[in-house]
Amino acid sequence: MKFFLDTADLAEIEEAASWGALGGVTTNPSLYARIGGKLDDFHAHIGRICEIVGPDCPVSAESVAMTRDEIVADGLELAAIAPNVVVKVPTMVEGLAATHELAQRGVPVNMTLCFTVPQALLAARAGARYISPFVGRFDDISDDGLAQLESIVTAIGNYDFTDSTVNGEKLEIIAASIRSANHVTQAALMGADIATVPFGVLKKMVQHPLTDRGLDAFMADWEKVQGA
Numbered sequence: 001m002k003f004f005l006d007t008a009d010l011a012e013i014e015e016a017a018s019w020g021a022l023g024g025v026t027t028n029p030s031l032y033a034r035i036g037g038k039l040d041d042f043h044a045h046i047g048r049i050c051e052i053v054g055p056d057c058p059v060s061a062e063s064v065a066m067t068r069d070e071i072v073a074d075g076l077e078l079a080a081i082a083p084n085v086v087v088k089v090p091t092m093v094e095g096l097a098a099t100h101e102l103a104q105r106g107v108p109v110n111m112t113l114c115f116t117v118p119q120a121l122l123a124a125r126a127g128a129r130y131i132s133p134f135v136g137r138f139d140d141i142s143d144d145g146l147a148q149l150e151s152i153v154t155a156i157g158n159y160d161f162t163d164s165t166v167n168g169e170k171l172e173i174i175a176a177s178i179r180s181a182n183h184v185t186q187a188a189l190m191g192a193d194i195a196t197v198p199f200g201v202l203k204k205m206v207q208h209p210l211t212d213r214g215l216d217a218f219m220a221d222w223e224k225v226q227g228a
């Protein structure tokens with residue numbers, strides 16, 4: 001499983017990148033608003049993220065257009081920011097049509113706001129490079145986000161979509177809307193390719209009380225060794 005950071009915060013991205021396990025970044029309009037982002041700085045901001053993570057890490061930047069032609073135009077502009085930009089497109093009719101067009105033009109697309117197997121299958125056929133099923137938002141409405149993710153992982157795994165994706169690259173499923181380290185565990189066990197996680201969850205993924213307790217014991221014993 002690869003780990004993407006779900007944030008537009010440059011300090012978080014820099015810190016996570018320094019840990020050596022960062023495979024990419026996903027952003028969305030809400031995450032950009034959360035850091036106080038301004039419209040006229042959006043493209044430059046995505047460029048700064050691309051510079052931090054380097055050319056091998058995909059950075060998803062979302063189109064906020066609502067019609068296929070506008071999404072394609074938006075997507076081409078976003079893709080021109082850096083070679084590792086992935087255009088994030090909502091799973092809707094206009095989004096599917098735009099994804100198809102962008103894929104044909106060689107632009108990788110991350111289809112977002114995906115909740116169901118039929119949505120995921122359509123996204124895959126349209127040419128999405130990534131599909132982002134949302135786990136936490138399903139839980140928010142008292143549904144089972146992990147069960148829905150598992151169904152999508154299974155259904156997508158039943159077929160070969162390499163003839164639909166840009167350059168025949170492997171279609172990858174990004175477990176999104178991740179709220180806990182356990183979401184990551186379960187997503188990995190069911191075979192999701194990627195988990196995109198908020199920085200808070202990434203920090204929790206490192207931690208365990210037994211690690212802390214063990215470290216405290218080692219440090220205490222080492223002090224005894226030093227005093228001997």
Ligand code: E4P
Pocket residue numbers: 006026027028112132134136137176177178196
């Ligand atoms: C995915 O790419 C989205 O940006 C994100 O995971 C949404 O998460 P949320 O439901 O916590 O807002």
